[in-house]
Amino acid sequence: xxxxxxxxxxxxxxxxxxxxxxxxxxxxxxxxxxxxxxxxxxxxxxxxxxxxxxxxxxxxxxxxxxxxxxxxxxxxxxxxxxxxxxxxxxxxxxxxxxxxxxxxxxxxxxxxxxxxxxxxxxxxxxxxxxxxxxxxxxxxxxxxxxxxxxxxxxxxxxxxxxxxxxxxxxxxxxxxxxxxxxxxxxxxxxxxxxxxxxxxxxxxxxxxxxxxxxxxxxxxxxxxxxxxxxxxxxxxxxxxxxxxxxxxxxxxxx
Numbered sequence: 083x084x085x086x087x088x089x090x091x092x093x094x095x096x097x098x099x100x101x102x103x104x105x106x107x108x109x110x111x112x113x114x115x116x117x118x119x120x121x122x123x124x125x126x127x128x129x130x131x132x133x134x135x136x137x138x139x140x141x142x143x144x145x146x147x148x149x150x151x152x153x154x155x156x157x158x159x160x161x162x163x164x165x166x167x168x169x170x171x172x173x174x175x176x177x178x179x180x181x182x183x184x185x186x187x188x189x190x191x192x193x194x195x196x197x198x199x200x201x202x203x204x205x206x207x208x209x210x211x212x213x214x215x216x217x218x219x220x221x222x223x224x225x226x227x228x229x230x231x232x233x234x235x236x237x238x239x240x241x242x243x244x245x246x247x248x249x250x251x252x253x254x255x256x257x258x259x260x261x262x263x264x265x266x267x268x269x270x271x272x273x274x275x276x277x278x279x280x281x282x283x284x285x286x287x288x289x290x291x292x293x294x295x296x297x298x299x300x301x302x303x304x305x306x307x308x309x310x311x312x313x314x315x316x317x318x319x320x321x322x323x324x325x326x327x328x329x330x331x332x333x334x335x336x
Contacts, residue, residue, distance in 0.1 A: 083299045084244045090222040091215055093242035094119065098179065098209035120146040123247035127236045130267035132254035137307040141253060146246070148239040159194045166195065167202035175205040182210040228290060230283035237287045250300040255291055257284030262304070
């Protein structure tokens with residue numbers, strides 16, 4: 083999977099727009115397969131299964147970590163900029179990947195995000211995702227049978243990390259209303275706002291993660307990272323990717 087994505091999309095070179103890969107009037111041509119610059123990485127989803135999981139220290143030990151910010155909390159960025167700058171600044175010298183040119187409506191607010199971080203002296207940097215890379219990524223997965231209206235931002239990050247990381251672990255990716263033992267979960271770890279209908283295909287994306295886990299391409303972590311009063315189980319994917327995702331996760335003591 084890593085090799086296929088590298089040949090198709092080349093995230094390490096083309097994930098974000100830069101003067102190096104997109105000179106004025108140029109046409110990008112991907113050539114060859116990139117190396118694997120990071121040994122140990124994590125991509126963190128927003129699933130409710132992450133709540134009270136005690137996974138923070140384990141995630142922080144990864145060489146490269148990717149996560150999504152809850153964008154709806156920062157509506158009205160033109161007026162209320164400080165909360166956004168403070169939330170991003172909590173991650174230190176992070177790279178904020180923004181799909182500025184995926185839709186015309188995203189462009190203005192993306193530049194507002196860039197200028198806000200600059201104006202408040204944030205150590206974080208805003209990078210605009212390359213629409214050509216995202217289009218190639220979409221085409222790659224469509225050719226492999228995954229055809230949502232749009233890939234989720236989490237799936238985009240996982241795809242790019244597969245190219246750039248030797249060992250990849252996923253946390254917080256669980257698009258179901260209850261955990262493997264049937265206990266209810268919020269949709270996100272920070273709220274219970276449901277997704278927009280008909281845009282993404284989260285359960286189908288999860289099935290792909292599960293298949294990649296079983297193939298050894300990544301590690302899909304579900305549940306807790308350590309036992310505690312609010313979290314006493316770790317769920318380990320187990321079983322063929324063709325079966326139901328819920329049925330293929332068994333509960334086991336940590």
